Amino acid sequence: MRKIQExxxxxxxxxxxxxxxxxxxxxxxxxxxxxxxxxxDKVLTVEGNVPASAIIKMVEEAGFDIEPVAA
Structure with a gap:
């Protein structure tokens, strides 16, 4: 199932x-x-089947700050 994360x-x-x-x-x-x-807030929206932790790790490796948007 594809989900949307911000x-x-x-x-x-x-x-x-x-x-x-x-x-x-x-x-x-x-x-x-x-x-x-x-x-x-420079919101990054990601669609797909990927854990939030993997997205956070990649963005941090690219040199940027990132934190989940509270639901």
Whole structure:
């Protein structure tokens, strides 16, 4: 089952999105992801069947801060 997860990040520009792209694109189970760089919380939305811990690890490896958005 595919799920949608949201995370608050500090990915705040196109260059930052390009930096994190290879990390998220290579993460098995991710169907689609996007970052709303116009929003204050810079929310990363990830669709797919992947644990939140794996998403957090990849974004941190890319050099960015990330935390789950409270439901």
């Amino acid at each position: 995370f608050k990040t500090n990915i705040n520009c196109g260059s930052c999105v390009r930096s994190v792209t290879p990390f998220l694109d290579d993460l098995e189970g991710v169907t689609i992801w996007r970052v709303d760089v116009e929003q204050e």
